[in-house]
Amino acid sequence: MTDALGAARALLTDRIGDLGDEWDRAGAVPVALLRELGAAGVLCAQLSAEDGGLGLSSVENGELTAHLGTLCGSTRSVATSHGMAAWTITRIGSRKQRAAFLPRFTSGELAAVAFSERGAGSDLSAMDTRIRRDGDDVVVSGEKVWITVAAYADLIVVFGNYDNGSGDGAAAVVVPTDTPGVEIERVPDPMGCRAAGHATVRFTDVRLPADHLLGAAGASLSLLVSSALAYGRLSIAWGCVGILRGCRQEAAAHARSRTQFGKPLAEHQLVAEHLAELYVAEQVATRVSEHAARCWDDGSPDQVTAVVLAKHVAATQAAAGAARAVQVLGSAGARDGHPVARAYRDAKLMEIIEGSSEICRVLLAGAA
């Protein structure tokens, strides 16, 4: 483990510890803590040193994300969105935009990414959000739903249809949340990742200098979105590795320490099978995520499909694995405030977001 990864891991362990359950029940992570983690670079640890980040490799950032995923799914969600926002600017922004925006990502500011709308979930081509040029300005109008981190965010990278009067195209805009016309309303009572600050965000003729516009003028929506999501999907895959790690540890510890019918639960074969399958799930999720991260670090075009595969496999394994862990714990894990109960709720959502399991399979069928 490199020094930077070791120090980042230690910081997360120290600041989060076992507070994840408390934050989950409160529905919020202390914002000051998120800002501290952001300023330390651990919420977008792959950002290059040149851009003010820790410059971890994709494999190292994956390990850090898995560790965060074990500690607290909500904080991991914040890191996924914040890191994806930074990656989007790195990927589709110009050099000048990178220099202008990226240092803010490690200065304690927090960022979100907004694709989804009421009428456009899996099918983002149905987006209604309009981004139009008006002289030296760019104007954003629309409504985005379920935006992770939005309740805490200083910046939101907003995707929409680019309307310059001449043909099709898509764009993304970096919108500071204190701009007039931005309204943020929290999603009440999400099923999981309850402290990740999900919100509905309305943009009413939000006017910004045109240098906030990324992409544009004929850029393809599917290319912009799949470029941005590549980071988010791999981050979620590693978050699922973290969920499985935590679930395997909790289930194994419980099964070895609790006795029923005169012997530890772990010695009953049907319970041992759950432990074996949890181990398998964690290993499988880890290996597919590592493969995708290695392809990323090598600059291999294989990364594109490998990331979708990793997200799909890790999310499916995490949802099934967390359900097994609750089963092994029995009533001990059947209440809010227990890590496996939280993992169970968080893991289910991983099968829905950033390309549901069905959408991932549609994409993988295309690669078959």
Next chain:
Amino acid sequence: MNISTGLLEFLASRTKRTWEPDEDLFASGVVSSLFALELVVHLEKAYGVEVEGEYLSLENFRTVNAMEKMVLELQAATP
């Protein structure tokens, strides 16, 4: 190897068929939008360019000729 020969070889190895330099990759249905992203990653690594901003238009990836033109433009613009 020139850019277009290199790209034709890359495409043949990924899609298991041969292509003409002016053939529309997307019209064939063989090439998906995810594959367009693979092309972006490949061009960046193979030719040392950064495909960013408005260059991320599917039109630039529609044919081998279009990709070659874009790479030459990006190489010329790189300081």
